[in-house]
Amino acid sequence: MSGQKRMADIATYVLTGLGLMFFLAGTVGLIRFPDTFSRLHALTKADNLGLGLTALGIAFQAQSWREIALLVLIWALALLSAGTVAQLVARTALNETDPE
Amino acid sequence: MILFDATLCALIIAVALATVAGRDSFRAIVFFIVYGLFVAVAWVRLDAVNVALAEAAIGAGLTAVLFLAGIGRLRRAHVQADQGVPLHLPAALACTGLTAALGWAWFALPLPDRPAPQLAQAMPQAGVENAVTAVLLNFRAWDTLLETVVLLAALIGVWMLTRDGNWSAPVGLPQHVRPGGVLSGFGRVLPPVGFLVGVYLVYAGTSRPGGAFQGGTVLAAVGLVAAMAGTVRPPRITATGWRVALIIGPLVFLLAGVAGEMLGSGFLTLPVAIAGNAILAIEIALTVSIAMTLAFLVLGPPESDDSGGSAS
Numbered sequence: 001m002s003g004q005k006r007m008a009d010i011a012t013y014v015l016t017g018l019g020l021m022f023f024l025a026g027t028v029g030l031i032r033f034p035d036t037f038s039r040l041h042a043l044t045k046a047d048n049l050g051l052g053l054t055a056l057g058i059a060f061q062a063q064s065w066r067e068i069a070l071l072v073l074i075w076a077l078a079l080l081s082a083g084t085v086a087q088l089v090a091r092t093a094l095n096e097t098d099p100e
Numbered sequence: 101m102i103l104f105d106a107t108l109c110a111l112i113i114a115v116a117l118a119t120v121a122g123r124d125s126f127r128a129i130v131f132f133i134v135y136g137l138f139v140a141v142a143w144v145r146l147d148a149v150n151v152a153l154a155e156a157a158i159g160a161g162l163t164a165v166l167f168l169a170g171i172g173r174l175r176r177a178h179v180q181a182d183q184g185v186p187l188h189l190p191a192a193l194a195c196t197g198l199t200a201a202l203g204w205a206w207f208a209l210p211l212p213d214r215p216a217p218q219l220a221q222a223m224p225q226a227g228v229e230n231a232v233t234a235v236l237l238n239f240r241a242w243d244t245l246l247e248t249v250v251l252l253a254a255l256i257g258v259w260m261l262t263r264d265g266n267w268s269a270p271v272g273l274p275q276h277v278r279p280g281g282v283l284s285g286f287g288r289v290l291p292p293v294g295f296l297v298g299v300y301l302v303y304a305g306t307s308r309p310g311g312a313f314q315g316g317t318v319l320a321a322v323g324l325v326a327a328m329a330g331t332v333r334p335p336r337i338t339a340t341g342w343r344v345a346l347i348i349g350p351l352v353f354l355l356a357g358v359a360g361e362m363l364g365s366g367f368l369t370l371p372v373a374i375a376g377n378a379i380l381a382i383e384i385a386l387t388v389s390i391a392m393t394l395a396f397l398v399l400g401p402p403e404s405d406d407s408g409g410s411a412s
Contacts, residue, residue, distance in 0.1 A: 073293075080289060087282040 008060040015057030022050035036093040044086045048079050105145060112138045120195075129167045136160025149309035150232040153301070157317035158394075165324075165398050173400070227375025229307040236311065237379045241357065241368040248350045248386060251393045255346070259337055262401040270334040272399030277330040287329020294322035302387045306376075312349075312383045316390030323395040334399055342392065349389025353382050 026046020033039045055071045062068045115138060119131040136159040143152035219231060219239075226234035236244050277284050298318035305311030326332045335342045356378045357368035365371040370378050 077290075077293065080286070084282050084286040 011060045012057045015053050015060070017057075019050045019053030019055075019057060022046045022053065026050060037090060040086050040090055044082055047082055051075055051078050108138065108142055108145065112142060125167075125171055129164055129171065132167065133160050133164045136164070150230075150311065150314070153309060153314040154317075157314055157321075161321065162317055162394055162398065169398060169400060225372045225375070227370060227372065227377075227379050228305075230305060230309070230311075232309070233305050233311055233379065233383075237382055238370050238375060241353070241370075244386075245350065245353050245357070245368065248353065248389060251390065251397075252346065252350065255393050255396055258397060259401055262337070263403075266402040266404055268336055268338050269402040269404060270336055271396060271402050272327070272334050273403050275328055275330055275334075277328075279330075283329045284331070287326050287331040291322045291326045291331065294318060294325070298322060298387075298391070302383055305383055306380065312386035312390055316387045317394060319387065319391035320394035320398070323391065324398055327395070327399065337402060345388050345392045346396070347389065349382075349386035352385035356382055 023046060026042050029042025029046065030039050033042055052075050055075045059068050059071050062071070112135065115131055115135040119128050119135055122128050122131065136155055140152045140156035140160060143149070143155055219235070222239065223229075223231060223234060226238050228234050228238075277287075298315045300315075301310040301318060302312060302315035303310070305315065323332070327334045337343075356370065359374065359378070360369045360371060361367040363371045363374070
């Protein structure tokens with residue numbers, strides 16, 4: 001039983017660590033990239049993967065299927081809204097840089 | 101964990117300073133949102149999940165949307181957001197005074213016991229298991245009732261700004277959404293899930309963190325997304341059904357209060373026999389009214405496309 005727990009702990013450390021790396025990379029990209037579109041690219045990719053890996057890592061510590069389902073729901077909602085907002089921001093930026 | 105808490109405190113103070121120190125209003129609002137989210141995390145660390153939910157939904161979410169809508173309105177009317185510079189000093193003085201008063205209260209008042217023994221004694225009479233809901237809707241019902249009336253008064257104030265010609269138009273600005281676009285798809289996918297989350301928050305409020313304000317805010321956000329994406333048409337002020345929905349919360353609250361008086365336990369004091377059911381009824385009615393009021397507040401008064409820009 002404790003062997004299983006240790007495996008789960010290792011999975012959590014590795015996955016949340018990877019997730020944090022993506023958050024870090026996304027933040028660096030957000031600060032360093034030159035224009036709105038490449039910043040959005042950095043933000044959405046890193047955010048989605050970062051949050052997904054973090055949620056996956058925490059899922060290894062879940063006590064029940066309900067908790068896992070909630071983590072999946074949180075990730076899916078963040079994914080949905082981040083994708084939509086990125087599209088809306090990009091469209092607004094496009095209209096501002098390229099007036100008819 | 102002390103390191104985490106110290107970092108969180110430092111972040112909250114830094115973000116608060118960034119909110120008030122910057123010159124650009126849009127920047128200030130973005131920092132205000134971040135500030136609200138950090139404060140929500142702080143409430144979770146203090147084991148006050150109810151307050152955290154309210155702060156995240158109302159403080160960081162809805163208030164910020166109201167600010168953003170305000171900025172958009174100012175830009176459309178070609179008003180410089182920073183015109184009132186002479187007003188900054190009195191505002192800064194008033195805020196400093198408030199901070200000083202709060203600081204004084206912190207040192208002057210005795211710290212309450214935790215958990216307060218009187219509350220633990222009274223809980224069996226509350227009708228619900230969640231102590232926060234018991235305080236909000238039973239022991240301190242006056243505060244909550246007045247809060248909902250204040251919300252309603254704020255909405256009436258916003259509606260007073262409507263031009264005569266627009267009075268029977270749908271509330272808010274006309275929304276322009278590309279059919280089949282990303283936003284219109286979002287407006288179809290999110291509302292069902294959001295509706296479920298909002299209803300669950302209200303339902304959970306009797307025994308766990310949650311309640312009418314938190315659930316109502318989520319439902320208001322769902323309605324706003326649906327309205328902005330063109331999934332639903334915003335209603336008109338003149339529609340009777342929507343007006344009833346706006347006042348049903350305070351109305352049921354008052355009726356329950358009167359019932360308490362008639363059953364002999366006093367106005368707004370719920371007798372043990374009916375407390376559980378009465379609180380559930382108040383919660384549901386309040387949720388409807390809070391959700392509607394908040395959504396209407398964000399949408400603003402009825403406007404037609406040309407009325408904003410040419411106003412001044």
